[in-house]
Amino acid sequence: VFRMYGSLRVLLQVLWAQLLCGWVLGSELTFELPDNAKQCFYEDIIMGTKCTLEFQVVTGGHYDVDCRLEDPDGTTLYKEMKKQYDSFTFTAAKNGTYKFCFSNEFSTFTHKTVYFDFQVGDDPPLFPNENRVTALTQMESACVSIHEALKSVIDYQTHFRLREAQGRSRAEDLNTRVAFWSIGEAIILLVVSISQVVLLRSFFSDKKTTTTRVGS
Amino acid sequence: MGLQGTGFLLQCYLMLAAAMFFHLGEQEEKCIIEEIPEDTLVTGFFLLEPWDMNALSKLPQLGLTVTVKDSNSEIVLSKRYGKFGKFTFTAHTSGQHLLCFKTNSTSFSVFARERLKLHLDVQMGEFTVGHNTDRTKDSMEALENSLRHLTEQMIHITRQQEFQREKEEVFRQISENTNSKVLWWATVQTSILLVVGFWQMKRLKDFFIEKKLV
Numbered sequence: 001v002f003r004m005y006g007s008l009r010v011l012l013q014v015l016w017a018q019l020l021c022g023w024v025l026g027s028e029l030t031f032e033l034p035d036n037a038k039q040c041f042y043e044d045i046i047m048g049t050k051c052t053l054e055f056q057v058v059t060g061g062h063y064d065v066d067c068r069l070e071d072p073d074g075t076t077l078y079k080e081m082k083k084q085y086d087s088f089t090f091t092a093a094k095n096g097t098y099k100f101c102f103s104n105e106f107s108t109f110t111h112k113t114v115y116f117d118f119q120v121g122d123d124p125p126l127f128p129n130e131n132r133v134t135a136l137t138q139m140e141s142a143c144v145s146i147h148e149a150l151k152s153v154i155d156y157q158t159h160f161r162l163r164e165a166q167g168r169s170r171a172e173d174l175n176t177r178v179a180f181w182s183i184g185e186a187i188i189l190l191v192v193s194i195s196q197v198v199l200l201r202s203f204f205s206d207k208k209t210t211t212t213r214v215g216s
Numbered sequence: 217m218g219l220q221g222t223g224f225l226l227q228c229y230l231m232l233a234a235a236m237f238f239h240l241g242e243q244e245e246k247c248i249i250e251e252i253p254e255d256t257l258v259t260g261f262f263l264l265e266p267w268d269m270n271a272l273s274k275l276p277q278l279g280l281t282v283t284v285k286d287s288n289s290e291i292v293l294s295k296r297y298g299k300f301g302k303f304t305f306t307a308h309t310s311g312q313h314l315l316c317f318k319t320n321s322t323s324f325s326v327f328a329r330e331r332l333k334l335h336l337d338v339q340m341g342e343f344t345v346g347h348n349t350d351r352t353k354d355s356m357e358a359l360e361n362s363l364r365h366l367t368e369q370m371i372h373i374t375r376q377q378e379f380q381r382e383k384e385e386v387f388r389q390i391s392e393n394t395n396s397k398v399l400w401w402a403t404v405q406t407s408i409l410l411v412v413g414f415w416q417m418k419r420l421k422d423f424f425i426e427k428k429l430v
Contacts, residue, residue, distance in 0.1 A: 027236040027337065029236075029248050029336075029338075030249040030250065031247065031248045031249060032249060039238070040238065040239065041236055041238045042236065042237050042238065043235075043236045043237070113249065137355075139359055140355075140362075143362045143363065143366060146366055147365075147366060150366065150369045150370065150373065153373055154372075154373060154376075157376055157377070160380070161251065161376070161380060164380065164383060164384065164387065165251075165383075168386070168387040168390065171387060171390045171391050171394065172390055174394055175390055175394045175397070178394055178397050178398055179397055179401075182398075182401035182405070183401075186401070186404060186408055189405065189409060189412065190408065193412040193413075194412075196416065197419055197420065201420075201423060204423070204424075204427060
């Protein structure tokens with residue numbers, strides 16, 4: 001009896017610990033996807049759980065990526081090509097390992113940075129309800145509503161952070177491109193105009209035309 | 217303490233077994249990027265498993281090397297672990313940190329191309345399960361724990377916002393820089409155009425006068 005009680009305590013500790021964890025049942029990751037590469041992630045899901053997959057391309061090229069979500073039997077649940085941002089909710093119809101892949105195979109030389117957030121099930125409640133004899137007190141329900149509000153703040157913050165990273169990446173690209181092309185154009189301008197004069201001089205015997213204006 | 221420790225490990229294991237995993241080839245390194253504001257404690261739980269559960273007995277000791285590099289490419293953490301455990305580090309500078317995982321198992325088995333599953337769960341801040349896995353009998357204590365949890369969340373949000381402010385400033389600087397570059401180079405190009413135009417006219421005029429064509 002003692003041993004059983006001990007293991008029951010351990011089990012209850014585990015459950016309690018799970019409830020305090022907050023984001024355990026959802027994973028969000030940012031990773032780099034090299035060109036012509038494909039990266040897959042797997043998750044074991046129980047039947048009947050409502051899951052959400054959300055992804056966004058943060059940097060790279062045209063900010064698009066292919067995404068595909070398959071269930072344990074290999075049936076494609078979601079497939080989109082060249083998407084910048086999308087969100088997909090589904091309910092798991094089978095037990096097993098679900099697989100979702102991001103592919104950058106259509107791109108020849110741009111690395112992409114992809115962020116995704118895979119939520120499995122609902123978040124655990126803030127207060128355990130193993131002895132739900134009384135309703136939540138006012139303090140507890142205040143805590144719960146603050147918790148929900150903070151979760152949505154963090155969610156908005158993440159979205160804002162990603163959009164800002166995208167904007168900044170564009171701005172950096174623009175900056176280097178402007179510098180590069182400006183210098184290039186100035187050099188081309190000089191080279192073309194000098195060679196125009198040289199060429200005209202070499203043909204002078206054939207042409208009695210007026211000078212041509214610089215047109216570049 | 218022993219029972220609590222076992223409970224904690226069991227909880228980690230259960231957490232990770234349900235967590236997301238991805239493939240890791242032998243000697244292959246996979247990295248994830250995390251934006252971490254400064255002074256944040258990051259805890260990562262991982263579990264390394266063979267792809268084929270039947271081969272569990274055949275494979276020798278599995279190991280994982282975790283390398284964490286901050287935005288200045290300085291190594292914050294570089295440690296070797298067994299196949300299951302947790303790693304923690306504190307980010308001293310705000311920025312993008314690169315967390316890289318590499319297996320260092322040396323297996324001499326025939327199936328040299330065996331892949332491994334790496335379960336991963338990375339959490340930021342100190343509001344993970346740490347000190348207080350005790351079953352609280354008092355609801356006041358439960359409330360205190362929840363309040364601490366909420367305070368940690370709010371501190372995390374504040375840090376993220378601070379970091380966001382810095383990044384937005386960098387963004388603004390880049391835009392200003394681009395703006396002044398465009399202006400400067402447009403002026404330079406126009407002046408080159410005018411100078412070269414006049415130079416061409418002058419040269420050709422002198423040339424044709426010299427050759428008695430005009």
